[in-house]
Amino acid sequence: MAKKKEEKKNLVFKNKKAFHDFTILESMEAGIVLEGSEVKAMREGRANLKDSFVRIIKGEVFLFNMHISHLNTAHVTYRPDERRERKLLLHNKEIAKLFAKVTKDGISIVPLKMYFNARNKVKVQIATAEGKKLHDKREDLKKKTMLRETQIAIKNWK
Template identity: 75%
Template sequence: MANNKKDNKRLEFKNKKAFHDYFILDQFEAGIVLEGSEVKAIREGRVNLKDSFVRIIKGEVYLLNTHISHLSTTHATYRPDERRDRKLLLHKKEIGKLYEKVTKDGITLIALKMYFNSKNIVKVKIATAQGKKLHDKREDLKRKTMLRETQQALKNY
């Protein structure tokens, strides 16, 4: 008899560009409102968080510009827009904290990753972030390459 249990590897989609372009200050976990076959599309890995960002509109938090592709099996009339605005679920106190921080100069909200938690619910990790200057990005790249080279040298030694 075949075992139909799914393996416990967690699906996780990261916004790698966010760590390159921003200093991450605070992180929050939020639920997300999805429609139709979007959860199945996320399970298949059809998510792109690269250009996504978060905005607070009329006291509610929205994830904008996130691309969740259609499944080929989804009927054409039930397909939601791939880049539609998706509402994030947070407590009022958390939204207040976020709004307070975002009103300061140079601080923005970005989506870091989307994943399934232990209860198999889609969650989004969002963060308050401050933009990096060009020289900061160069310093990070130098530090990463130096670390990679030292690890390689230790491995070969």
């Protein structure tokens, strides 16, 4: 009997809205503090980064409005709030660098994606970003549709 190699699923939760609404300037990786069965829930694909944002409060970085659903098997008393603020783990130098950039007008911190790294730790990729204007969003959509149409035309031509 041949042994079946177990393929690891590298779960990645992306914040597609962040790429649509913001121009990404610089990104970095941060750890995240999770409670109870949140890691198991993430492994089942029950996380959502839509409409989430990052704030620096008293020298600590927090992720707000991220949703992690409960597991059915988790006991009622051990279920943390689904939309609670979660602390991000960064070095003091990185926090100071982020704080210096955020104090400028129009620059904010947004989470881009959340994933399991090679050591099975949950990591969040955050980025400093600048908000896009409506006409910039429209131009990006036009570019994406044009690129998609040209790829389809090339594929059908061969």
